[in-house]
Amino acid sequence: MNNTSSSNSQQQQQSSEARHDDDATLTEFLASLMDYTPTIPDELVEHYLAKSGFQCPDVRLVRLVAVATQKFVADVATDALQQCKARPAPVVKDKRDKQQKEKRLILTMEDLSKALSEYGVNVKHQEYFADSPSTGMDPASREE
Amino acid sequence: MSHGGGESRRLHDKAGHSGKRKLRVSGDEFARAIAKIAVAQMCETVGFQSFQQSALEKFSDVTTWYIRNIGKTAQFYANLAGRTEGNVFDVIQGMEELGLSQGFAGASNVDHCLASSGIVREIVQYIGDAEDIPFVYSIPPFPVARERKPVPSFFQICGESPGEHIPAWLPAFPDPQTYVQLPAGNEGDAVFNADKIEPARHHLKMDMSSMNLPQHFTCNGSGGPSSVTFGNSARATQWTESNPFLAAPLQFGEKEVSHLVPPARLSDEAAVRYPVEQNRIMDNHISVLETFAPAIEAMKSRFCDSEEGQKKVLLNQRPAVKFKIQVGKNSLAGAPDLSPQKIGIEKISKWFGKDSENDDKKRRAEKILKQSMETPSELGEL
Structure with missing residues (x-):
């Protein structure tokens, strides 16, 4: 009885210590956020947070949301990139064209919807939407 | 990259x-x-x-x-x-x-x-x-928030609310002069609006009523429908003075006659109030009305004598609107639309032909008036 209670209190002490550590790391992490500049600008995040009804004067929280969003975008983009790389190369007629397409990685709706579906976002690509896969290519090919 | x-x-x-x-x-x-x-x-x-x-x-x-x-x-x-x-x-x-x-x-x-x-x-x-890649552009904070100036509350203005039931933190009332004379203005507005809206509205309604005449009559007995079909804001104000349930059984023929009676009075009144607007109406119709005024007056007095006092009141007030309907229609719609209306009137007279002598007389006077009223509008169009 005595033993168990002492071990219990020990556990509690340990867990409270762990929590204290967690708190410290969390505070540290939040403080470190101020040094990190996320790609998503604070103003944008603030704007959309305000739109959603969230109000908090703490800038660190805005940063936290920005970083979380950036991570989300990066994850989805990485998945889409994998989808893009895994897809068999499109059939090409011209030799010069082939060279170009092999090295081009284009974010397409198809890959994006596949990547997003893993994150619980169901995106259905419009069947007849007039958006050719080469949309982003024209200026680049003009440059070359 | x-x-x-x-x-x-x-x-x-x-x-x-x-x-x-x-x-x-x-x-x-x-x-x-x-x-x-x-x-x-x-x-x-x-x-x-x-x-x-x-x-x-x-x-x-x-x-x-x-x-x-x-x-x-x-x-x-x-x-x-x-x-x-x-x-x-x-x-x-x-x-x-x-x-x-x-x-x-x-x-x-x-x-x-x-x-x-x-x-x-x-x-x-x-x-x-991850690499630390900042956003390419520097953005101003957005959206730009404008300072809002709230309406001062009772508390800010005089320290306490005008009544116990009004909390002091509520926005204060506007200046008294902005709402003290409101009722009078409202009434004028209502009449004015009625004048403006009536022509188009009743033009439509008359056509419909002439087409659906039988149905119209079947439900006319209850009185509610008739008031609904011809209801407008001007009429609504009259309702407050006269009992709508007494107005209900009023026969169609009676209405038709009565609407001829007061036009002179009405247009005089209206002309005083809205000289410009009433001018055209007077040009078209006043002559007709004046010529028929004595006969109508006589008939109306006879008719009203046999009725109760309340109905007299009704007749005196009701026509004001009725006549305006006619005016609006004639002045706006012109000749082509008159034929359905005439048919409607004839149907009405058939319906009420057996009713009473009074109605008969009214019908006759009505017909005469009708014809005479057609001519001026046609002339006016020419």
């Missing part, structure tokens, strides 16, 4: 262009354009070299959706805890909820400490790995 600068510049152009195009659609183009640039930047970092426009739009949409959802769930948790302002733990809980479909370390433990959440650890790890 080598085309990085060029691409983001081009993207910016495109975003600006589409923003201009959709200017009327949502009003959130600036934020959307910025989101697109940021997402494109991140995609570039990951390794993409180009993108479909639709894919980029979708991706930036989902990104803003993600931000808003974090905010929404965080606010939800803050409110759940009885706070209005969120804190870190609310945000972390919101992120955990959004990450549930993906799963994270320690998600299975319901009682896990939020400070050491797997989500936070993942983010810490991500920050350690």
Whole structure:
């Protein structure tokens, strides 16, 4: 009885210590956020947070949301990139064209919807939407 | 990656262009354009070299959706805890909820400490790995918030509210002169509006009534429908003075006659009030009315003698509106529309032919008047 209670209190002490550590790391992490500049600008995040009804004067929280969003975008983009790389190369007629397409990685709706579906976002690509896969290519090919 | 600068510049152009195009659609183009640039930047970092426009739009949409959802769930948790302002733990809980479909370390433990959440650890790890790529442009804080000037409350103006039942923090009443004379103005407005609206409205109604005459009569007995079909604001004011349930059984023939009676009086009255507007009406019809005034007057007095006092009141008031209907129709609609109306009148007279001598006389006078009223309007058109 005595033993168990002492071990219990020990556990509690340990867990409270762990929590204290967690708190410290969390505070540290939040403080470190101020040094990190996320790609998503604070103003944008603030704007959309305000739109959603969230109000908090703490800038660190805005940063936290920005970083979380950036991570989300990066994850989805990485998945889409994998989808893009895994897809068999499109059939090409011209030799010069082939060279170009092999090295081009284009974010397409198809890959994006596949990547997003893993994150619980169901995106259905419009069947007849007039958006050719080469949309982003024209200026680049003009440059070359 | 080598085309990085060029691409983001081009993207910016495109975003600006589409923003201009959709200017009327949502009003959130600036934020959307910025989101697109940021997402494109991140995609570039990951390794993409180009993108479909639709894919980029979708991706930036989902990104803003993600931000808003974090905010929404965080606010939800803050409110759940009885706070209005969120804190870190609310945000972390919101992120955990959004990450549930993906799963994270320690998600299975319901009682896990939020400070050491797997989500936070993942983010810490991500920050350690990712490059620090700032946004390409510097953005002013938006949207620009204008200072709002609230209406001063009772408390601010005089320190206490005018009545005990009005809390002092409510916005104060406007100046008394803005509402003291309101009733009079309202009445005038109502009449004026009625004058303006009536022609078109009754033009339609008369056509309909002539077509649906039998039905109209069947329900006329109850009185309600008749008042509804011919109801207007001017009429409504009369209702308050006379009992609508007494007005109900009023026969159609009676109405038709009575509406001829007061026009002279009415148009005189109206002419005083709205000289300009009534001028045209007078040009067309006053002569007719004046010629028939004695006969009508005599008949009306005879008719009213046999009736109760209240009905007399009704007749005196009712016609004012009725006549205006006729005026509006004739002056507006002209000759072609007169034929259905005439048919309607004839039908009416058939219906009421057997009713009484009074009605017979009225009908005759009505016919004569009708014919004479047609001629001036036609002349006027010529």
